[in-house]
Amino acid sequence: MAIPIRLTVNGKTVEAQVEPNTLLVQFLREHLHLTGTHVGCDTAQCGACTVHLDGRAVKSCNMLVLQADGASVTTIEGLAKDGKLHPMQEAFRECHGLQCGFCTPGMVMAATALVQAKPDADAATIREQLDGNLCRCTGYHNIVKAIRQGQAAMLGGE
Amino acid sequence: MNAPDTQKLVGTAVRRKEDARFLTGAGQYTDDVTLYGQTYGYFLRSPHAHARIASIDTGEAKASPGVIAVFTGADLANIGGLPCGWLIHSIDGTPMKEPPHPVIAKDKVRHVGDQVALVVAETLQQARDAAEKIVVDYDELPPVVDTGTAASATALVHDDVPANICYTWGHGDKAATDAAFAKAAHVTTLDIVNQRLIPNAIEPRAVNASWQRQDDSYTVYVANQNPHVERLLMGAFVLGLPESRLRIIAPDVGGGFGSKIFLYPEDVALTWASKQVGRPIKWTAERSESFLTDAHGRDHVTKAELALDADGRFLAMRVHTTANMGAYLSTFASSVPTILYATLLAGQYATPAIYAEVQAVFTNTAPVDAYRGAGRPEATYVVERLVEAAARELNVDPAELRRKNFIRTFPYATPVGLTYDTGDYEPLLARAQELADVKGFPARRDEAKQRGKLRGIGYSCYIEACGLAPSNIAGALGARAGLFEVGEIRVHPTGTVTVFTGSHSHGQGHETTFAQIVADRLGLTLDQVEIVHGDTGRVPFGMGTYGSRSLAVGGSAIMKALDKIESKAKKIAAHLLEASDADIEFSNGTFTVTGTDRSKTFGEVALSAYVPHNYPLDKLEPGLNENAFYDPTNFTYPAGAYICEVEVDPDTGVTEVVKFTAVDDFGNIINPMIVEGQVHGGIGQGLGQAMFERCVYDESGQLLTGSYMDYAMPRASDLPDYTVETSKGTPCTHNPLGAKGCGEAGAIGSPPAFINALVDALAPLGVRDIQMPATPHRVWQAMQAAQGANP
Numbered sequence: 012m013a014i015p016i017r018l019t020v021n022g023k024t025v026e027a028q029v030e031p032n033t034l035l036v037q038f039l040r041e042h043l044h045l046t047g048t049h050v051g052c053d054t055a056q057c058g059a060c061t062v063h064l065d066g067r068a069v070k071s072c073n074m075l076v077l078q079a080d081g082a083s084v085t086t087i088e089g090l091a092k093d094g095k096l097h098p099m100q101e102a103f104r105e106c107h108g109l110q111c112g113f114c115t116p117g118m119v120m121a122a123t124a125l126v127q128a129k130p131d132a133d134a135a136t137i138r139e140q141l142d143g144n145l146c147r148c149t150g151y152h153n154i155v156k157a158i159r160q161g162q163a164a165m166l167g168g169e
Numbered sequence: 170m171n172a173p174d175t176q177k178l179v180g181t182a183v184r185r186k187e188d189a190r191f192l193t194g195a196g197q198y199t200d201d202v203t204l205y206g207q208t209y210g211y212f213l214r215s216p217h218a219h220a221r222i223a224s225i226d227t228g229e230a231k232a233s234p235g236v237i238a239v240f241t242g243a244d245l246a247n248i249g250g251l252p253c254g255w256l257i258h259s260i261d262g263t264p265m266k267e268p269p270h271p272v273i274a275k276d277k278v279r280h281v282g283d284q285v286a287l288v289v290a291e292t293l294q295q296a297r298d299a300a301e302k303i304v305v306d307y308d309e310l311p312p313v314v315d316t317g318t319a320a321s322a323t324a325l326v327h328d329d330v331p332a333n334i335c336y337t338w339g340h341g342d343k344a345a346t347d348a349a350f351a352k353a354a355h356v357t358t359l360d361i362v363n364q365r366l367i368p369n370a371i372e373p374r375a376v377n378a379s380w381q382r383q384d385d386s387y388t389v390y391v392a393n394q395n396p397h398v399e400r401l402l403m404g405a406f407v408l409g410l411p412e413s414r415l416r417i418i419a420p421d422v423g424g425g426f427g428s429k430i431f432l433y434p435e436d437v438a439l440t441w442a443s444k445q446v447g448r449p450i451k452w453t454a455e456r457s458e459s460f461l462t463d464a465h466g467r468d469h470v471t472k473a474e475l476a477l478d479a480d481g482r483f484l485a486m487r488v489h490t491t492a493n494m495g496a497y498l499s500t501f502a503s504s505v506p507t508i509l510y511a512t513l514l515a516g517q518y519a520t521p522a523i524y525a526e527v528q529a530v531f532t533n534t535a536p537v538d539a540y541r542g543a544g545r546p547e548a549t550y551v552v553e554r555l556v557e558a559a560a561r562e563l564n565v566d567p568a569e570l571r572r573k574n575f576i577r578t579f580p581y582a583t584p585v586g587l588t589y590d591t592g593d594y595e596p597l598l599a600r601a602q603e604l605a606d607v608k609g610f611p612a613r614r615d616e617a618k619q620r621g622k623l624r625g626i627g628y629s630c631y632i633e634a635c636g637l638a639p640s641n642i643a644g645a646l647g648a649r650a651g652l653f654e655v656g657e658i659r660v661h662p663t664g665t666v667t668v669f670t671g672s673h674s675h676g677q678g679h680e681t682t683f684a685q686i687v688a689d690r691l692g693l694t695l696d697q698v699e700i701v702h703g704d705t706g707r708v709p710f711g712m713g714t715y716g717s718r719s720l721a722v723g724g725s726a727i728m729k730a731l732d733k734i735e736s737k738a739k740k741i742a743a744h745l746l747e748a749s750d751a752d753i754e755f756s757n758g759t760f761t762v763t764g765t766d767r768s769k770t771f772g773e774v775a776l777s778a779y780v781p782h783n784y785p786l787d788k789l790e791p792g793l794n795e796n797a798f799y800d801p802t803n804f805t806y807p808a809g810a811y812i813c814e815v816e817v818d819p820d821t822g823v824t825e826v827v828k829f830t831a832v833d834d835f836g837n838i839i840n841p842m843i844v845e846g847q848v849h850g851g852i853g854q855g856l857g858q859a860m861f862e863r864c865v866y867d868e869s870g871q872l873l874t875g876s877y878m879d880y881a882m883p884r885a886s887d888l889p890d891y892t893v894e895t896s897k898g899t900p901c902t903h904n905p906l907g908a909k910g911c912g913e914a915g916a917i918g919s920p921p922a923f924i925n926a927l928v929d930a931l932a933p934l935g936v937r938d939i940q941m942p943a944t945p946h947r948v949w950q951a952m953q954a955a956q957g958a959n960p
Contacts, residue, residue: 032294040201041203045194046197046198046200047193047194047196048194049198049200049371049372049423050200050453051372051373051423051456052456052876052877053455053456053457053876054876054877054878056877056878057371057877059371086194087192087193087194088193088194088195090193091193096192096193100192100193103188103192104184104185104188104192105184107184107185107843107846109188109191109192110424110676110677110678110846110850111370111371111421111422111423111424111675111676112187112188112190112191112192112196112421112423112676113196113198113370113371113372113423113424114371114423115191115192116194119192134890135886137885138884138885138886138888139885139886141884141885141886142884142886144885145371145877145882145884146371146885147369147370147371147424147426147850147854147882148371148424148676148846148850149846149849149850149853150849150850150851150852150854150856150883150888150891150915151849151853151883151884151885151888152849152853152888152890152891153846153849154885155890
């Protein structure tokens with residue numbers, strides 16, 4: 012039986028009727044066609060589905076959309092503002108922090124939340140904090156570099 | 170071929186064009202494609218490693234809500250099996266055994282995850298729910314699981330393949346090798362397990378297949394590295410479809426590493442079924458399915474020997490390997506432990522005689538095929554572990570033993586069938602030693618000892634054969650396809666350019682690298698060059714991306730097409746400038762009459778080609794659109810020197826890579842940023858193999874490492890920063906770009922560097938060897954065993 016929900020996604024109010032077993036990631040991808048949020052596993056390990064829920068990084072494959080009722084969700088599509096990349100997106104581009112691009116939305120969303128939660132994180136802390144995001148292409152070297160650069164740009168008040 | 174006079178983009182770290190869409194969520198991967206009338210497929214898979222299917226009852230499933238159709242092997246009775254693309258002959262001259270590789274299992278299931286039925290429904294949930302209602306009656310059979318003992322198992326994976334042996338292949342001069350061993354002053358012997366890995370591209374395999382009623386044709390979106398090969402294999406060999414009725418689109422693909430080269434049974438089943446149901450069917454592998462059914466990698470059991478004279482010169486190498494093919498022959502499975510393996514056993518060394526024998530066996534496990542490096546990491550591991558072990562046994566510096574045996578003159582014909590066109594190994598090793606501060610290592614080791622840690626340093630001097638491949642040579646070696654590449658340059662009336670390439674990018678950044686080449690050559694900006702790949706409906710032909718071939722082969726095809734464009738454009742310019750063709754120079758986007766200031770821009774010439782009012786129509790066709798096929802004359806031979814430094818906690822066995830240095834010779838470089846990224850990723854995967862990853866089946870053939878909770882994928886905190894440098898190097902002598910390829914180097918060079926470093930760290934305890942992955946548990950066990958033996 013469909014249940015009504017109302018939430019904010021990338022700044023816009025969304026109202027929908029959803030089946031109770033609908034995952035947040037399914038809702039984003041299949042109902043709202045926000046396909047930038049990816050699914051890479053079935054055990055909440057890879058982090059490709061990471062989005063922000065009320066400013067916190069969450070794995071959207073691991074919660075029901077009903078749990079996001081009334082919340083504010085930001086996906087990778089909502090990060091750039093006025094056609095300008097978010098400093099973390101820009102840092103990933105600048106540092107070649109992505110190759111195939113599949114883990115990238117989750118990495119960027121995790122990275123922005125990481126910097127907000129731990130603005131002073133050093134490289135070792137960043138590596139530890141990325142525990143929930145898998146990348147098979149980059150060997151992580153340039154991802155860490157990108158997050159350091161994005162961190163500096165975010166804290167620099169951009 | 171003409172080198173560009175002005176290189177503005179080639180050789181510089183241009184930021185990637187494709188990143189704009191990947192960073193904003195605008196990439197389009199196969200699962201992102203939803204078609205009108207979309208339905209969803211779900212595969213019921215075997216829970217048993219080996220069983221006869223006594224009966225299948227799909228009645229209840231077919232009656233389930235939303236179900237459109239349920240197909241089993243019986244429905245595909247008229248559909249042939251999947252072909253293998255490489256024929257290997259055994260030593261006795263008999264062809265390899267090629268048992269049927271069914272699209273959906275018919276009589277027997279042969280590995281856990283073998284597909285038994287396909288359910289198509291309105292939603293994925295409905296398809297999955299219905300699959301649970303299918304009743305399959307299995308008669309379980311004893312499984313064959315272990316690589317080393319498969320040939321002596323009583324059970325048979327395929328009833329008509331005796332002793333489960335696919336082939337027993339020999340390569341090299343056995344008599345000369347045996348003779349060299351007989352007179353050797355020293356022989357080093359190692360038993361090596363190159364463990365089975367699971368590729369784990371983060372995008373799971375996915376297919377969205379549809380059938381068009383109006384012309385009885387099919388369009389298949391599929392996460393794939395070589396769409397034309399997929400079309401050829403599926404169309405010509407399985408479904409009997411001409412190219413005109415099968416379009417394969419591999420859109421953005423989220424990593425491949427080999428695993429998306431192959432034609433998989435799901436691709437065929439869904440394509441075939443899309444006509445049966447008359448609607449598009451989408452299937453995306455759950456990660457659990459990826460673990461069970463993506464072609465795995467490696468899985469060799471090897472005995473390797475190196476013979477040396479009293480002076481430490483290599484006399485001969487002898488290798489016996491058993492390679493696990495899994496349950497069926499995947500697309501290129503047979504070539505990996507043979508042509509891509511034994512031909513690399515010379516490494517960087519002038520070893521006069523080499524003989525390798527490879528026995529390939531079937532087991533009740535997932536098929537095994539190419540995974541990043543494909544045969545070459547296995548060969549490099551054999552060579553570099555042998556050299557290191559020999560140095561230790563002879564008590565000589567491992568770097569000096571390498572130097573003593575380096576190949577010094579090129580071209581060099583190895584005793585295993587390759588001719589290295591060029592290389593210079595000494596400066597790579599010297600530079601790596603400098604960057605790694607090898608001189609300072611003893612002090613670092615002593616300092617670590619003060620802290621109670623064991624520190625070790627290890628080398629790996631690798632070579633690989635890339636740029637697959639000269640078609641005639643590959644054909645003589647058993648390839649059932651050509652291995653050229655195709656490039657088409659379409660100059661538009663406004664002077665912008667679209668390039669169609671048969672290479673496929675699934676992370677490699679071709680949209681940038683290839684555009685750098687074309688923009689420089691034609692004097693355009695990067696934005697004026699569009700790269701199109703991954704669609705058999707748009708790209709003329711292609712063999713795809715694997716074996717580090719895209720730049721060396723695909724880039725060379727683009728260079729050839731550029732030559733043709735330039736040649737024709739010069740003729741048009743000559744007409745416009747009222748000069749002879751021979752007097753036209755082309756530089757920086759401008760055609761000039763030699764010695765004058767009379768000129769036309771590339772844009773003016775392009776416009777003229779499409780608005781041919783003032784045009785030599787009697788001599789020249791309008792338009793500016795050229796196509797080229799490039800077939801290489803040799804493989805390319807990237808090489809490098811890797812140095813790994815580790816620190817071991819003797820109480821726990823936890824090993825940390827404290828420094829990793831890689832110096833590579835890839836020939837000419839188009840984009841150093843992308844090249845470094847490729848090396849980083851390769852090292853990440855190589856260290857993953859050396860330190861963490863291992864695919865484990867239990868004795869009943871159940872996959873124990875079937876999720877990210879169980880299979881040790883390297884995470885950011887597991888891996889170090891890398892010191893990566895590309896040497897000025899020795900450009901490839903036989904392709905127009907002088908490029909060698911860089912995609913697999915890291916995965917090939919790094920595993921032995923790590924293990925050599927680890928053995929160096931543990932050597933004071935008496936440890937002589939340790940198998941991959943060197944998990945803390947294994948390291949701790951090795952230390953305990955050594956201390957037990959040497960109290």
